[in-house]
Amino acid sequence: MPVYVYEEIESGAQFEVVQSMREAPLSTHPETGRPVRRVILPPNLGTKHTTGKEKKMLDNRNVEKAGFTKYERDKSTGTYHRVAGNKGPESFRKE
Numbered sequence: 001m002p003v004y005v006y007e008e009i010e011s012g013a014q015f016e017v018v019q020s021m022r023e024a025p026l027s028t029h030p031e032t033g034r035p036v037r038r039v040i041l042p043p044n045l046g047t048k049h050t051t052g053k054e055k056k057m058l059d060n061r062n063v064e065k066a067g068f069t070k071y072e073r074d075k076s077t078g079t080y081h082r083v084a085g086n087k088g089p090e091s092f093r094k095e
Helices: 052-056 060-065
Strands: 003-008 014-018 036-039 070-074 079-084 091-093
Touching (some): 060 079
Antiparallel strands (some): 003 014, 003 036, 070 079, 079 091
16 A cells, blocks of 8 residues: 655644555544645655666656656756646746
8 A cells, every 4th residue: 555645734744644545635633633735745766776777767758658748847947847748838837
């Protein structure tokens, strides 16, 4: 079963919960009852210690072929530009 990370809305304290994907997300902390939200994290892809084949999986062409859209951040402007796929905006900026 997947491990989900939750965050208390008031304090920002994070904790992990093992839940089925079919279960509804928690709205309150199981012990304190304080309001929480699920934290969306990037997938944990261990590409640092893998062979070249696995690194190519995240190549722009492969991402697009799989039906996903990939954005990369321009460090100078903070704007995200679409580099693969054709769904979603051409670019956006996170405020």
